[in-house]
Every structure is written in structure tokens, then in C-alpha cells.
Amino acid sequence: MLTRLFANRKTGTVAPSRIENVTSARRSEDFARPLRAHVYREATVTLESGYTRKGIVLDYSDTGLRIRFPTNEAMPRLLTVNARTVGIAGRAQVIWQKDSEVGLKLI
Numbered sequence: 001m002l003t004r005l006f007a008n009r010k011t012g013t014v015a016p017s018r019i020e021n022v023t024s025a026r027r028s029e030d031f032a033r034p035l036r037a038h039v040y041r042e043a044t045v046t047l048e049s050g051y052t053r054k055g056i057v058l059d060y061s062d063t064g065l066r067i068r069f070p071t072n073e074a075m076p077r078l079l080t081v082n083a084r085t086v087g088i089a090g091r092a093q094v095i096w097q098k099d100s101e102v103g104l105k106l107i
Contacts, residue, residue, distance in 0.1 A: 034061045043067055043083035047076055055102075057083050064095065064105040072100050079104075 036059040043057045045067065055069040065081070065088060074097070081092045081104060092104040 034063060036061045036066075037086075039086055041083065041085040043081060043085075043088075045075075046080040046082070048078065057086055057088075058101070060086055060088060062106075064092070064103065067102050067104065069100045069102070075102055078107075081106075 038059045039057055041057045043055050043065075044052055045055060046052045053069055053073070055067040058066045058068055060066070060083070065083065065086075067081075067083075075094045077094055079092055079094065080090065082089045088106065091107050093107050094102055095105045096103040
């Protein structure tokens with residue numbers, strides 16, 4: 001074994017169950033939301049008036065997605081989202097908005 005350069009402290013062993021809990025991707029019932037896939041893909045949002053805005057999908061799940069827009073315009077409550085690159089298209093509800101990022105719930 002190699003000797004340590006800056007200390008004489010011995011490293012302890014880590015229980016394998018502890019590592020498994022941190023690195024596993026399983027979904028626990030304690031989570032408030034499902035696991036999300038992180039991406040950086042283009043999406044188009046269409047408002048009721050027909051106005052469209054392009055944004056970037058930052059992450060998504062089966063139930064919703066987070067989109068970042070280039071400007072901080074306020075979004076209406078209901079809209080249509082088209083993010084075919086991640087396989088999402090349809091009606092959505094704005095759940096939260098902070099600056100140029102919007103959280104959408106698919107309906």
C-alpha cells in the first residue's frame with residue numbers, strides 16, 4: 001500500500017449499502033417528484049393567442065418539464081408545448097415561473 005503524503009490517518013472502510021443508497025437511481029416514495037432526465041433541447045410554446053416562443057428544455061419527466069426562454073416574459077396559465085426532440089407535445093399548465101425559467105405540468 002502507498003503511504004500517505006500529508007497525514008498518517010488510516011482510511012476507514014465504507015459500508016457497501018451506504019454507497020448503494022447514494023448512487024442508485026431507484027425512485028423512493030419519499031421523493032416529491034419523479035426523477036427527471038437532464039437535456040438541452042429546443043422546444044416551442046404556443047399561447048392561446050397563437051403567439052409562439054422558442055426555448056430550451058433543461059429537464060423533463062413523464063409528468064412535466066422545465067424550459068428556459070431567452071427573455072423574462074410572463075406566461076399564461078395554459079399553453080401548448082411542442083418538444084418533439086424529447087418526445088413531448090400537447091397541452092401544459094404553468095406551475096411556476098422564475099425569471100426566464102418555467103415549470104410546466106403536462107395535462
